[in-house]
Amino acid sequence: MKSVRRRRSPSDSVPFRPPIRGESMDVLAALERKPSLNLFPIENRLSPRASAALATDAVNRYPYSETPVAVYGDVTGLAEVYAYCEDLAKRFFGARHAGVQFLSGLHTMHTVLTALTPPGGRVLVLAPEDGGHYATVTICRGFGYEVEFLPFDRRTLEIDYAVLAARLSRRPADVIYLDASSILRFIDARALRLAAPDALICLDASHILGLLPVAPQTLVLDGGFDSISGSTHKTFPGPQKGLLVTDSDVVAEKVAARMPFTASSSHSASVGSLAISLEELLPHRTAYAHQVIANARALAGLLAERGFDVAGGAFGHTDTHQVWVHFPEGNTPHEWGRLLTRANIRSTSVVLPSSAAPGLRLGTQELTRWGMTETDMAPVADLLERLLLRGDDAETVAKEVVELARAFPGVAFV
Structure with missing residues (x-):
């Protein structure tokens, strides 16, 4: 289902600034959705009715x-x-x-x-x-x-x-x-x-x-x-x-x-x-699940092609929504995790069973909920490559992340 575009709200263009201690806080503004690329395997987007x-x-x-x-x-x-x-x-x-x-x-x-x-x-x-x-x-x-x-x-x-x-x-x-x-x-x-x-x-x-x-x-x-x-x-x-x-x-x-x-x-x-x-x-449950998995496999394959160390190569990298990326030698969970956060990319760094060491645990369920398909995984992989492997400026990448997120403002599979 194609996403329906919405009008930009003030929170789309004005970044939220946490208050200095002692200041009052606009809590509703803090709770508003900010344009970002969500690769958390632990979150998803509610439909308007469910919200x-x-x-x-x-x-x-x-x-x-x-x-x-x-x-x-x-x-x-x-x-x-x-x-x-x-x-x-x-x-x-x-x-x-x-x-x-x-x-x-x-x-x-x-x-x-x-x-x-x-x-x-x-x-x-x-x-x-x-x-x-x-x-x-x-x-x-x-x-x-x-x-x-x-x-x-x-x-x-x-x-x-x-x-x-x-x-x-x-x-x-x-x-x-x-x-x-x-x-x-x-x-x-x-x-x-x-x-x-x-x-x-x-x-x-x-x-x-x-x-x-x-x-x-x-x-x-x-x-x-x-x-x-x-x-x-x-x-x-x-x-x-x-x-x-x-x-x-x-x-x-x-x-x-x-x-x-x-x-x-x-x-x-x-x-x-x-x-x-x-x-x-309910009527879309199999189509949605198949697309989540297809997107995860596509993203994992594209990341491997770009030089990332992706787990599970022997069986197509993943059968679920998750994609595991091993860190380069000497990298800590905080280096890539903090860099991704600065670039408006939500992600998790956890201990991965494939290595028993920390790595990136990514998920495609919310991107699928946005309406993304396998072809949309290429720009996602490109952003990750530029930020984590080529060393592009995080603020520059963040602007492109916002642009990509704004292209998918709706909810699919409803």
Whole structure:
């Protein structure tokens, strides 16, 4: 879908200047969108309707609910919005149950782990250097769980299912919580289930949630994952929220029973925004996911051609939205990271599983949401080459970044 151009606002031409300490601050101006090239793999662009939902009266309201001893008497029908959002999530992912009360991916992680793991239970997770979320180990140990890392093959960038099966045959685990934050390859749900037939297997799909409709080896709720959950603002282009889907009656009941004790408010306006995002993307979910992946592969190939050290060359560099670029020898995460920021390019420098060392972790989901296709990755690669390899002036590159960003002001796949 072609983007619709909009009129320039004052914030497009007047850069935001942080206030000097002691000055007042125009907070609304600070919150306005600034033209930039977003290569964060952890953000996306809301549609106008989904964004508008966040500014409604529902932002401060609770839905109607009853307990044996209480009634919360909402009169605006918010409970119906929650139910509609859950129905859309079930349709989107082909699941029997859905929960949309979670506040974020991390909140979902807390809720799922405490709902499904017995006291003192044994949990297997990905090590941070293998792509696991930075917080999972600390959270698990804080709850008193025994934590072990999943075996990971750094050559193929996949879980070593054979080694996992051998380990679990000697000592079973209660829960496998698969929390991949840095991920180039989709998880094989059936191979994982064969390796761990007796464990509860929970996928934290925060990064790949919007790509699951084209990942049949991963979107498996019957004979694969007991639950799939995660944040809804990365490859899925919704608000900052969390959701969970499952085919298991037991998992659905346990998570629902735990939910009131991890959050008293589910942020009704965000539930409405999530419902709109699901509704709008539902007819386009496979086209969008295919385009995100195609753009990532195109960008990775172009960067490799220009002299960047791009991970995953043996399998086409990436199967997801992420592109990993290794730093030159002696470079620190801050050198390129700060340079990219000065040039109005949003990016992340993290430890990459391909090297177990810091590198650039880029994503194409928001560029795709803008309406970009494979041919649009060439100017993106050119800007990165000029800035990081040829040493062009950051301020000069920043002006061209703004020009490119302004050419894509709308939202595609709605």
